[in-house]
Amino acid sequence: MKRSIAICFICMAIMLLTGCWDRRETNDLAIITGVALDKTEEGLIELTVEIHSPGGSGNRSEMGGDSGGGKNKTILQTGKGVSLADAMEDLDEKLSRQMLWSHAEAIVISKAFAETGIRDELDFFVRHPEPRLRSYIFISDGKAKEIIALRPSLERSSSEVLIKLAESEVLMKVTLFDLMEMLKGESGTSVLPMVAKSPREQGKAVLETVSYINRSAVLKQGKMIGSINDQLTRGVLWFRNEIKESIVTVKPEEADGYISMDILKGRTVLIPEMDGHRLKMTVKIEMIDDVIQNQTDWNLKELEKLQMLEAALAQKIEQRLTDTLEIVQKELKADIVGFADEFRRKYPEKWKKEKADWEERFATVEVTFDIEAEVLRTGRGSAPQ
Amino acid sequence: MIEKGKISALQMGILMYHAILATGILFIPASVYDAAKQDIWLSPIWASPVGFLCIFIAYKLNKLYPEDTIIQYSQRILGTFLGKTLGLILLLMLVTSLSVMFWQYGEFVVSEFLPHTPKFVIIGMMILLCASAVHGGLEVVGRLAGMVFPIFFLLFLVIIVLLLPDIEIKRMLPIMENGMMPSLKGSLVLYTWFAQFGIVYFFLPFLTNREKAMKFGMLSVLVVMLTLVLTNIVVIWIFGNVTENFNAPFMSASRYISIAEFLSHLESLVMAIWIAGTFIKLCAFYYTVVLGTAEWLNLSDYRPLVLPLGLVIGVFSLKAFLNSSEAAEHFEIVSKGFMDTLVYGLAIPMLLLLAAYIRKLIVRHKGESEK
Numbered sequence: 112m113k114r115s116i117a118i119c120f121i122c123m124a125i126m127l128l129t130g131c132w133d134r135r136e137t138n139d140l141a142i143i144t145g146v147a148l149d150k151t152e153e154g155l156i157e158l159t160v161e162i163h164s165p166g167g168s169g170n171r172s173e174m175g176g177d178s179g180g181g182k183n184k185t186i187l188q189t190g191k192g193v194s195l196a197d198a199m200e201d202l203d204e205k206l207s208r209q210m211l212w213s214h215a216e217a218i219v220i221s222k223a224f225a226e227t228g229i230r231d232e233l234d235f236f237v238r239h240p241e242p243r244l245r246s247y248i249f250i251s252d253g254k255a256k257e258i259i260a261l262r263p264s265l266e267r268s269s270s271e272v273l274i275k276l277a278e279s280e281v282l283m284k285v286t287l288f289d290l291m292e293m294l295k296g297e298s299g300t301s302v303l304p305m306v307a308k309s310p311r312e313q314g315k316a317v318l319e320t321v322s323y324i325n326r327s328a329v330l331k332q333g334k335m336i337g338s339i340n341d342q343l344t345r346g347v348l349w350f351r352n353e354i355k356e357s358i359v360t361v362k363p364e365e366a367d368g369y370i371s372m373d374i375l376k377g378r379t380v381l382i383p384e385m386d387g388h389r390l391k392m393t394v395k396i397e398m399i400d401d402v403i404q405n406q407t408d409w410n411l412k413e414l415e416k417l418q419m420l421e422a423a424l425a426q427k428i429e430q431r432l433t434d435t436l437e438i439v440q441k442e443l444k445a446d447i448v449g450f451a452d453e454f455r456r457k458y459p460e461k462w463k464k465e466k467a468d469w470e471e472r473f474a475t476v477e478v479t480f481d482i483e484a485e486v487l488r489t490g491r492g493s494a495p496q
Numbered sequence: 497m498i499e500k501g502k503i504s505a506l507q508m509g510i511l512m513y514h515a516i517l518a519t520g521i522l523f524i525p526a527s528v529y530d531a532a533k534q535d536i537w538l539s540p541i542w543a544s545p546v547g548f549l550c551i552f553i554a555y556k557l558n559k560l561y562p563e564d565t566i567i568q569y570s571q572r573i574l575g576t577f578l579g580k581t582l583g584l585i586l587l588l589m590l591v592t593s594l595s596v597m598f599w600q601y602g603e604f605v606v607s608e609f610l611p612h613t614p615k616f617v618i619i620g621m622m623i624l625l626c627a628s629a630v631h632g633g634l635e636v637v638g639r640l641a642g643m644v645f646p647i648f649f650l651l652f653l654v655i656i657v658l659l660l661p662d663i664e665i666k667r668m669l670p671i672m673e674n675g676m677m678p679s680l681k682g683s684l685v686l687y688t689w690f691a692q693f694g695i696v697y698f699f700l701p702f703l704t705n706r707e708k709a710m711k712f713g714m715l716s717v718l719v720v721m722l723t724l725v726l727t728n729i730v731v732i733w734i735f736g737n738v739t740e741n742f743n744a745p746f747m748s749a750s751r752y753i754s755i756a757e758f759l760s761h762l763e764s765l766v767m768a769i770w771i772a773g774t775f776i777k778l779c780a781f782y783y784t785v786v787l788g789t790a791e792w793l794n795l796s797d798y799r800p801l802v803l804p805l806g807l808v809i810g811v812f813s814l815k816a817f818l819n820s821s822e823a824a825e826h827f828e829i830v831s832k833g834f835m836d837t838l839v840y841g842l843a844i845p846m847l848l849l850l851a852a853y854i855r856k857l858i859v860r861h862k863g864e865s866e867k
Contacts, residue, residue, distance in 0.1 A: 243751070244751070245752065245754055288735075288738065288752070291738045291741065292736060292738050456670050457670075459670040459674075
């Protein structure tokens with residue numbers, strides 16, 4: 112009896128040891144906060160990671176020798192290889208700690224890389240159990256490494272700047288998951304935000320400039336084919352029902368100045384229609400705005416003036432969407448506005464025939480707009496005398 | 497009867513719920529997606545009749561031989577030699593099936609959570625745990641199932657609710673894009689899961705309220721079906737056409753949860769549900785193997801068999817497959833070609849029931865002719 116009790120106790124002691132096998136202490140880890148992907152001239156993949164440095168003493172980056180910020184707590188490390196995993200191996204050799212990918216929430220891919228195709232390398236991020244589906248993806252105008260090497264003065268690290276930029280939803284916001292969905296979508300096109308460095312200001316260190324999103328990259332079958340500017344991006348956002356923030360400035364007819372409005376709520380519904388061989392799409396938009404600036408001498412409390420303003424607003428949006436469509440349909444021939452999926456959902460049978468030469472057919476879709484703009488509050492401001 | 501313990505029909509239903517769903521909740525969406533695409537939520541509905549049929553047949557057999565499990569009445573129906581042979585085949589299939597389940601458990605834990613822990617530790621611990629539960633008998637297993645169920649279900653619902661902000665119903669459209677066939681093809685894979693309901697033939701003789709067995713058995717199938725429909729529909733709402741990229745979409749979905757920045761990384765919750773459920777599932781199958789073997793050998797007690805069989809199963813499960821593609825091939829075969837669960841869950845009992853009816857006819861015929 113005594114012996115069995117003793118054995119019991121020994122066994123219980125073993126229980127206490129569980130969980131230590133796969134332990135990973137924070138001071139054994141290199142926490143990766145941002146990733147940059149470049150292609151070298153020899154065609155190798157250059158993987159740069161931004162690692163959070165817990166030291167807190169404000170370390171310099173490997174390449175940022177002349178930075179002046181001082182409170183940035185990140186370091187950079189680069190590896191090269193024929194594939195992403197191979198580059199990671201190279202990177203591993205240079206790091207004293209084990210890499211932790213679960214906090215890599217900003218992934219920057221250089222334009223040159225995107226032009227050769229990103230589909231194969233995304234596989235790594237999907238397969239690896241650690242990177243998260245909510246990581247944000249960006250395309251950089253120049254080298255991706257340069258974006259991630261910036262030393263922002265407002266945020267702790269450049270990856271954080273990128274995350275905040277994406278979350279503000281002023282322009283495109285694309286997560287790893289969104290990108291996967293777009294790559295698998297019916298049209299095979301995807302659209303990603305593009306980041307650029309703001310020009311260096313006088314008297315500031317090279318790396319102290321900030322990155323910002325100003326364009327959107329358009330990809331076909333995972334390969335970048337072109338880009339669109341911020342105005343057109345907003346148009347695309349309208350089509351995709353992703354518009355969150357936008358300030359629209361209009362100049363109504365008969366008015367002597369501009370009136371700016373901030374969007375409170377915007378909703379887009381795409382209604383496809385197949386009539387024989389003709390493809391039609393009705394874009395139905397409902398929007399609610401607030402007036403934030405009034406340069407004119409209009410008194411917006413007059414209902415008649417308000418209605419004119421609403422009409423001008425609707426017209427302005429329609430103009431913008433038509434411009435967007437012009438570029439997207441005729442020039443890029445890339446269905447980044449999501450028409451393909453709408454047609455497929457409504458006409459699954461007929462769609463199968465259209466799918467084969469959608470690129471050509473997309474350009475022939477006749478689009479009509481049905482925009483309902485409503486101005487909710489006009490504010491008082493400096494009322495015209 | 498070797499088993500002295502009794503369970504209620506409700507406990508049996510819950511036990512079966514776990515025995516089917518524990519592994520299914522993770523792997524079903526991905527394996528069905530290959531065939532059914534965005535219609536995966538329809539497939540469980542098409543597949544559920546198999547479950548109902550299994551319960552029905554086991555129930556009918558139990559009516560004829562109320563005190564026996566399948567190992568015993570197969571001998572009564574087919575004679576000692578044929579009955580024993582059939583029993584052996586059945587047991588071998590159950591042992592293989594159980595080993596594969598242990599392998600799946602070990603593989604999943606190692607690949608998703610503890611990559612550096614040796615597999616034999618993970619599988620070995622689970623076998624020891626299950627062995628102690630099985631050693632306690634059917635009552636212990638039944639009550640465990642009853643205890644785990646509310647937690648399992650509650651956490652499952654919590655995950656579903658937390659996923660709601662990310663859903664987009666558009667992703668499931670168009671429904672039945674290519675007609676009924678894709679979802680029916682997807683349901684083929686699910687037959688293997690629903691056919692596992694057949695193993696109730698090991699539990700039916702030990703029920704306290706046998707008249708309710710049918711009712712709770714059917715209810716269990718229904719709840720399993722509804723849970724699967726709910727899982728699949730949420731997965732498709734969240735992931736749409738990306739579903740096929742994940743091994744365990746429900747797990748990936750829980751990883752995807754992020755509410756107000758701090759409520760994220762909830763996969764450990766799913767893992768907790770999953771391990772609890774899988775534990776019950778493994779116990780249920782382990783118990784049937786142990787009890788069946790003891791009855792097949794005409795032993796007076798099944799308890800001495802628990803550990804030796806555990807060792808056999810452990811070795812089997814560690815050596816089951818060399819790598820993931822070999823495993824994938826195995827699952828491809830058992831889900832599309834030779835469906836072992838359909839054989840032991842449905843085909844064998846059906847054969848026995850048929851033989852039993854024919855035998856009855858002959859006996860009656862003989863009796864009449866002797867008069």
